[in-house]
Amino acid sequence: MTTVPEQLFLLGNLAILLTYVVVTAVVVVWAVRRRGRLQDEADAHRATLQAVAEHTDDAIIGSDLDGVLTAWNRGAEQIFGWTADEVVGRHARILTDEAGAAEQRDMMRRIREGEKGVPYETRRFRKDGTPVEASFSVALVRDRFGQPIGFSAVVRDITALKEAAERQRAVEERTHQAQRMESLGKLAGGVAHDFNNILAIIVNYTDFAAEEAAGNDALTADLRHVRTAADRAINLTRQLLTFTRGDTIQPRDVDLSAALAEVHAMLGRTIGEHINLIMVPSAAPVTVHVDPGQLQQVVLNLAINARDAMPDGGTLVLEANTADLDGGELDMQPALPAGAYARLLVSDTGEGMTADVAAHIFEPFYTTKPRGQGTGLGLSTVYGIVAEAGGSINVYSEPGVGTTFRIYLPLVTASGDGAATLPRHDAPPAGDGRTILVVEDEPALARVVTRILTDGGYHVLTATGGRQALTLFHQHRCDALLTDVIMPEMSGRRLAELVHASEPALPVLYMSGYSNGLLGTTHVLDGDIAFIEKPFTAHDLLHKIAEVLPDLTRRYG
Ligand SMILES: Nc1ncnc2c1ncn2[C@@H]1O[C@H](COP(=O)(O)OP(=O)(O)OP(=O)(O)O)[C@@H](O)[C@H]1O
Ligand SMILES: [Mg+2]
Structure with a gap:
């Protein structure tokens, strides 16, 4: 039996124990609740972060240390055209060509070796093969123990920015x-x-x-x-x-073809046996308002330069025709407003010139000829005459291949049949999603062509040379080939032959800075081919491409 004081003592201990248990339980419950709340907050934050990453316009891409893709947000889907399902688990190599893959490997190695957040600009390719100029910022991703587990890349499409800057x-x-x-x-x-x-x-x-x-x-x-x-x-x-336009001039209405014929006759006697001189007059009269003597001087200066550029012989072509300019042409001096112009072409198969030389040729006294053989005033005179007459000049030259000068002069639109030679102004037919394989070694021009065709409703694949073009051709279905004629790796002609070996009916449209007359007479191109001369307008190109595509032509006619 316990005594009362003992009972009281026991009760007291029990009370203390109970209080302890209750307090501990309250503290534990409070701690657990608080932890749960913190967990919820962390989860919510993580979800928000994920949504932000998912919905940004920039591509956010994750890969493991070998470059196998592990994360791909919506921005990446938009920029590259691949969905997350299609790419996660595949190597990042699918976004590049061979040169890009080497650069990718090098970048991953540098970052693994400790380089921090490396930013760089490069070219990658969309799912459909079109190029995209991208700015990358790549960093190493680590787990919570600090061990590297992969890479993160933030990628921005800077194609439009680059174009604007160019x-x-x-x-x-x-x-x-x-x-x-x-x-x-x-x-x-x-x-x-x-x-x-x-x-x-x-x-x-x-x-x-x-x-x-x-x-x-x-x-x-x-x-x-x-x-x-x-x-x-x-x-x-x-x-x-x-x-300097300080000369007195007497402009008159002159037919360009007739003026060209006079110079042709004069040159025929003097230019030399080693030069094959060809004249391609315009079918209809092309009237310009210039001083006839000055026009003659322009053609003579250009022809003599062409002769000097062909010491071992070659072909010189003089052509007269018309052209439509959209006012946006940048490779003309001086700039010209949009409109229809008379055009005079002087093309040679001579030694050509480098971009450095071409940048100075209109300056007075600029010459590359030995002392005593050239004053360097020929082209500055041409420039003065053409600018005074309200015209402009474009030069296209490739070292070792030749040079074409294009002189644009305002057209005098005679009433009546003269208008028949003017370029069309009707809207070209839409592309209806047809695929055009574009082959052009000049990236800036390739982008322009892609833009024109895409805006015209075509789907575009681009290649920078013949070999890449053949790979694309065998991977995708194409409706037409649009190719540059003179390219370092493989000529446009050869590419068309190879393509025709497997698809003989594929329409081909050639584009070149050389005139068709020159390429035809030098047998770079021959026969009945479709051809468009650079520089061309969006309007010209869309009409020309529609002409070569079989059923569009029918709708067209
Ligand atoms: N058709 C061409 N092919 C290659 N280079 C050319 C051609 N036309 C001009 N050039 C280059 O442009 C330079 C300037 O030409 P320009 O006619 O002004 O002077 P020039 O021919 O040297 O001398 P001039 O005409 O006064 O006797 C030439 O020295 C040459 O380097
Ligand atoms: Mg000269």
Whole structure:
């Protein structure tokens, strides 16, 4: 039996124990609840983060350390055209070509070796093979013990940005060039003016002296030499003044083909046996308003340069026709507003020139010819005449292949049949999702062509050379091939042959900076081929491509 005090003591202990149990239970429940709440908050945060990553316009891509893709957000789907289901588990190599794969491997190695958040810009490819210019920021992903487990990449599509920057650069370059020509013009004009005065003095006093010297044969002969030299100097200053537009000119309405025929006849006698001279007149009259003597000077200067570029012989083609410009052409000097123009082409198969040389050819006194053989005034004179007449010049040249000069002059639209030669203005038929395989080694131009065709409703595959084109051709179904003619790896002609070996009916449209006349006469291209000349407008290209596609032509006609 326990005594009362003992019972009280036991009760007291029990109470303490109970209190302890209750307090502990409350604390535990509170702690568990709090932990649950924190867990919920962390989960919610993680979910938000996931949603943010999923819905950003940039691609967020994860891969393991070998480059096998593990994460692919919606931005990535939009930029690259692959869905997450299609790519997760495959190697990131599917986004690149061979050069890109090497760069990818190198980048992964550098980041694994400790380089932090490496940003770089590169070209990748969409599911359909079209290129995309992308800016990458790649980092190493670690687990919670700090061990590397893979890579994360944030990728932004900068194709449009790059295009805009390239265009901006071209516009600036052209403005800069125009300013340079203007200041050179002022300088040359000033020099020519002062020179003319000095020459007038020399010529006149030489004539006076010659009169005085009558009967003294030796002195007369000496003075004749002085006079000849002075005449040469007068010719030079005249050319300089033409460049600076200080010359008096008498413009008239002239038919370009007729003017070309006159120069052709003149050159036929003088240019030399080693040059195959070809003239391609326009079918209908092409009327321009220029000084006929100056027009002749333009063609002669271009033809003589062409001859000089072909010391071992070659082909020189003179062509007259019309062209439609959209006003956005950047490779013309000076810039021209949109419209229909008369066009004069002078093409040669000579040594061509590098981009560095081409950038200076219109400057007075710029010459690559040996001392005494060129004054460097030929093309600056051409430039002066053409600019004065409201026209513009485009040069296309490839070293070792040849050069084409295109002179654009405002068309005088005679009432009546002249209009028949003007380019069409009707809307070209839509592409209806047909696939065009575009082969062009100049990336900026490839992008322009892709843009035009995509906007026109076509699906576009692009290749930078013949071999890549053949791979794409065998992987995808194509409705037509649009290829550059002269490319380093394989000519457009050869590519078409290879493609036709497996699909003889595939329509082919060639594009080139050379005129069809030149390529035809030099047998780079021959027979009945579809051809479009660079530079072309969106309108030209869409019409031409529609013409080669069989059922579109029917709808077209
Ligand atoms: N058809 C061409 N093929 C290759 N290079 C050319 C061609 N036309 C011009 N050039 C280059 O442009 C330069 C400038 O030509 P330009 O006609 O102004 O002067 P030039 O021919 O050297 O001298 P000039 O005409 O005064 O006797 C040439 O020296 C040459 O380097
Ligand atoms: Mg010259």
